[in-house]
Amino acid sequence: MIAAEQWYQHQENYQKYGLDMKPKTERKKPQPQKRVFTEKDKVRILALILAVGIISIGIIITSSFAAQIKYETNEILTQNHMLESEIGNLNVELYAATSIETVEKKATKDLDMVYPGSKQVVYVKGGNVPEDGFAQTMKKQAYN
Amino acid sequence: MKASITSKKRILLACTALFAVMALLCFRVGWIQIVKGEEYSKMALEQQTRDVPIEAKRGIIYDTNHNELAISATCYSVWARPANIAEGNTDQNKRKLTKEQIIDENAEALAEVLKMDEDEVKKLITKEQALVKVDKYLDKDTADKVRQLKIYGIELAEDVRRYYPMGAFLAHTLGSVTDDNTGLSGLELQYNQYLSGVEGRWIKNADIQGNDLAYGEEKYYQAEDGMGLVLTIDETIQHYVEKSLETLQENTGADRVMALMMDPKTGDILAIGQTPEFDPNDSKTPLDKKEAAALEKMSDSKKMEYWNGMWRNFLISDVYEPGSTFKLLTTAMALEEGLATVKDTFHCAGYTKVADSTLKCWRYYQPHGTQTLEEAVGNSCNPVFIKLAQKIGIERFYDYLETFGITDKTGIDFPGEGTSLLQNEDTAGPVGLATMGYGHGVAVTPIQLLTAISSFGNEGKLVQPRFVKALVDEDGKTVKEFDVKVVRQTVSKETAEEICDIMEFVVDEGGAGTAKVPGYRVGGKTGTALKAEKGGYSEKTYSSFIGMAPMDDPQVALLIIVDNPKGVTYGSTTAAPGAKLILQDTLRYLDLQPKYTEEEQEELGDNQVVVPDVVGEGLDDAIGILGGEGLEYEASGKQDDDFIVQDQYPKAGEKIDKGGTVYLYRK
Numbered sequence: 135m136i137a138a139e140q141w142y143q144h145q146e147n148y149q150k151y152g153l154d155m156k157p158k159t160e161r162k163k164p165q166p167q168k169r170v171f172t173e174k175d176k177v178r179i180l181a182l183i184l185a186v187g188i189i190s191i192g193i194i195i196t197s198s199f200a201a202q203i204k205y206e207t208n209e210i211l212t213q214n215h216m217l218e219s220e221i222g223n224l225n226v227e228l229y230a231a232t233s234i235e236t237v238e239k240k241a242t243k244d245l246d247m248v249y250p251g252s253k254q255v256v257y258v259k260g261g262n263v264p265e266d267g268f269a270q271t272m273k274k275q276a277y278n
Numbered sequence: 279m280k281a282s283i284t285s286k287k288r289i290l291l292a293c294t295a296l297f298a299v300m301a302l303l304c305f306r307v308g309w310i311q312i313v314k315g316e317e318y319s320k321m322a323l324e325q326q327t328r329d330v331p332i333e334a335k336r337g338i339i340y341d342t343n344h345n346e347l348a349i350s351a352t353c354y355s356v357w358a359r360p361a362n363i364a365e366g367n368t369d370q371n372k373r374k375l376t377k378e379q380i381i382d383e384n385a386e387a388l389a390e391v392l393k394m395d396e397d398e399v400k401k402l403i404t405k406e407q408a409l410v411k412v413d414k415y416l417d418k419d420t421a422d423k424v425r426q427l428k429i430y431g432i433e434l435a436e437d438v439r440r441y442y443p444m445g446a447f448l449a450h451t452l453g454s455v456t457d458d459n460t461g462l463s464g465l466e467l468q469y470n471q472y473l474s475g476v477e478g479r480w481i482k483n484a485d486i487q488g489n490d491l492a493y494g495e496e497k498y499y500q501a502e503d504g505m506g507l508v509l510t511i512d513e514t515i516q517h518y519v520e521k522s523l524e525t526l527q528e529n530t531g532a533d534r535v536m537a538l539m540m541d542p543k544t545g546d547i548l549a550i551g552q553t554p555e556f557d558p559n560d561s562k563t564p565l566d567k568k569e570a571a572a573l574e575k576m577s578d579s580k581k582m583e584y585w586n587g588m589w590r591n592f593l594i595s596d597v598y599e600p601g602s603t604f605k606l607l608t609t610a611m612a613l614e615e616g617l618a619t620v621k622d623t624f625h626c627a628g629y630t631k632v633a634d635s636t637l638k639c640w641r642y643y644q645p646h647g648t649q650t651l652e653e654a655v656g657n658s659c660n661p662v663f664i665k666l667a668q669k670i671g672i673e674r675f676y677d678y679l680e681t682f683g684i685t686d687k688t689g690i691d692f693p694g695e696g697t698s699l700l701q702n703e704d705t706a707g708p709v710g711l712a713t714m715g716y717g718h719g720v721a722v723t724p725i726q727l728l729t730a731i732s733s734f735g736n737e738g739k740l741v742q743p744r745f746v747k748a749l750v751d752e753d754g755k756t757v758k759e760f761d762v763k764v765v766r767q768t769v770s771k772e773t774a775e776e777i778c779d780i781m782e783f784v785v786d787e788g789g790a791g792t793a794k795v796p797g798y799r800v801g802g803k804t805g806t807a808l809k810a811e812k813g814g815y816s817e818k819t820y821s822s823f824i825g826m827a828p829m830d831d832p833q834v835a836l837l838i839i840v841d842n843p844k845g846v847t848y849g850s851t852t853a854a855p856g857a858k859l860i861l862q863d864t865l866r867y868l869d870l871q872p873k874y875t876e877e878e879q880e881e882l883g884d885n886q887v888v889v890p891d892v893v894g895e896g897l898d899d900a901i902g903i904l905g906g907e908g909l910e911y912e913a914s915g916k917q918d919d920d921f922i923v924q925d926q927y928p929k930a931g932e933k934i935d936k937g938g939t940v941y942l943y944r945k
Contacts, residue, residue: 218352220418223417233513
């Protein structure tokens with residue numbers, strides 16, 4: 135028998151065992167090509183590293199700027215709140231100082247002012263302007 | 279070769295170890311990020327998320343002219359962490375002070391700033407507690423001083439406090455709030471839902487210091503500030519009333535003096551006051567020092583009883599026997615039913631027999647004799663009103679009490695309104711009816727009585743009294759207005775006018791002449807009733823005056839009650855003069871020009887003198903000149919030999935009442 139015929143008969147013997155004996159061809163292993171780094175590649179790599187570095191630094195700077203703004207905002211809000219509180223307290227003092235009782239006390243005790251008698255009050259109406267004018271009319275009425 | 283192989287083995291070992299560690303770390307990262315990732319994210323979220331409540335600003339309470347009566351402002355509280363205080367700050371540790379020395383030093387410094395007793399402060403900062411409140415309601419200056427002490431373990435917290443800038447003004451009506459700004463009494467309680475607003479929320483991610491995280495999430499829910507109340511109270515009229523009550527209290531030596539003023543057409547309460555007052559800024563301390571000292575020594579239950587008595591608004595919550603002021607209602611009932619006319623005559627024999635009882639007139643020793651109904655009201659003659667009540671009959675009498683609002687609450691917007699105490703209609707009997715006719719055996723709240731009488735000044739229309747007329751937002755814009763509520767017609771317009779005429783007669787010619795204000799038509803009725811105590815009557819009295827002015831078109835209705843006056847107890851000598859003081863200022867303030875009758879003009883003229891010119895005179899000479907005209911003087915500044923009169927008021931040539939005062943001013 136020739137070699138090929140022997141091979142197929144050999145194969146038939148093994149096929150009944152479920153073994154498929156195909157002729158194996160030897161695979162040629164690819165020879166790894168050695169990469170050669172050119173100057174251009176080096177520049178590209180450097181540029182990439184630089185870009186990544188710049189972007190990273192940019193992110194860090196932006197974050198810290200945002201944090202700084204946030205801090206300043208918080209500070210302003212706190213100051214605003216304190217000022218509002220102070221305004222509230224000053225308003226309380228203002229209302230107390232301008233209350234009718236306080237004003238009366240100051241007027242009568244410190245400034246020696248007095249309440250007018252019933253005949254010493256002149257009633258002036260907005261619509262009626264006297265011929266002589268208000269001042270003259272009040273003077274006449276007040277001083278009889 | 280050997281060396282190379284050994285090196286290679288070492289490198290391999292090192293790499294293996296490194297890779298093993300890296301693998302472990304990667305595994306750990308994976309464990310944290312993937313396996314435990316959800317759990318840790320949840321924990322981080324819980325830790326970083328702050329849910330800060332935004333307190334809503336409590337609404338302001340204004341008077342009718344938008345003057346602030348109650349306002350909220352920021353204050354500070356001092357908290358101590360006793361454990362940290364004992365450790366001391368850096369400076370104290372540098373000086374190598376002992377724990378005792380640190381505590382003493384801190385207590386002394388704090389006590390000085392807070393103006394507290396040093397021992398008390400020491401007791402607080404050494405308490406066996408994690409956190410102790412040392413003091414509250416501090417102003418900003420004091421808080422800054424505490425901060426400057428730099429005591430380790432002392433913290434300041436911001437609070438909101440309710441302030442009443444006018445102090446002891448309208449105290450019984452405004453009420454007060456709790457420490458967490460919830461209404462406790464008075465209008466603060468009644469309108470708490472409007473005043474308190476709605477709390478907001480600020481949900482944010484924050485670090486351990488509480489600062490917001492730059493990339494954290496944030497949600498802000500704005501707080502809705504409380505609405506402001508605009509009261510019907512007029513600050514100026516209220517001031518006149520409170521000033522007059524002080525004078526009345528001094529003049530009568532009474533236990534209490536009370537006044538209530540209302541607009542008869544709208545039911546607006548223009549002023550309400552009672553003595554003794556208290557300052558709502560410090561509502562637990564009586565203004566009287568002796569009372570305050572006595573309160574300190576009381577037990578807790580007695581203190582509570584005292585405070586309730588001090589805060590209670592008698593005019594709304596409590597009842598009293600009105601006495602003769604009630605006769606106006608009996609008169610109105612009789613006139614409305616056509617059972618009597620103003621000119622009908624009645625006879626007073628000093629007493630009347632009703633069933634088995636003899637009911638006396640107050641002037642039983644000198645009976646009034648024959649008098650018209652108008653005169654009977656002026657004389658306050660009891661037998662006449664017994665007769666009227668008998669004519670009206672018990673059923674109609676009680677029907678009219680209901681019509682006048684005496685059997686129900688008025689519905690005023692104030693908590694704790696009282697209601698009347700009446701005898702049972704079925705069992706009152708003829709004696710009960712007779713006594714009710716002249717205002718005894720019936721107890722009403724002052725607000726009920728004034729509301730009923732006010733209907734006569736409003737053509738017979740009964741209006742519901744009110745304290746609040748509008749709600750406003752924080753900018754002062756009106757959000758809601760409350761309408762005037764006319765409840766019902768009590769009597770016809772004609773009967774109401776007749777009663778007004780009778781009231782005016784009582785002041786002009788009857789027993790209430792001390793309430794007369796020259797130039798104005800004032801009407802009213804006085805009353806004096808024994809106080810009910812321990813199931814019977816005591817010797818103490820409620821003396822009162824109820825009136826309106828001006829009677830041609832009533833703008834104000836006024837009720838004054840004097841509780842247990844000393845000396846002369848009649849309403850005409852105690853309460854009516856108080857009404858005059860209040861009305862003469864109030865009517866002028868309301869721009870009501872006095873219209874003097876000829877008699878009044880004449881009287882004023884007779885009683886007046888021309889003020890002489892004393893400008894340029896020495897004080898002695900000036901006093902002599904004024905004395906010659908029957909005038910008093912009051913000099914300002916130092917009264918010595920160098921006093922030369924620079925100016926005078928009233929000016930020379932002006933007319934003032936005899937015995938009036940001329941004010942002298944020096945340079």
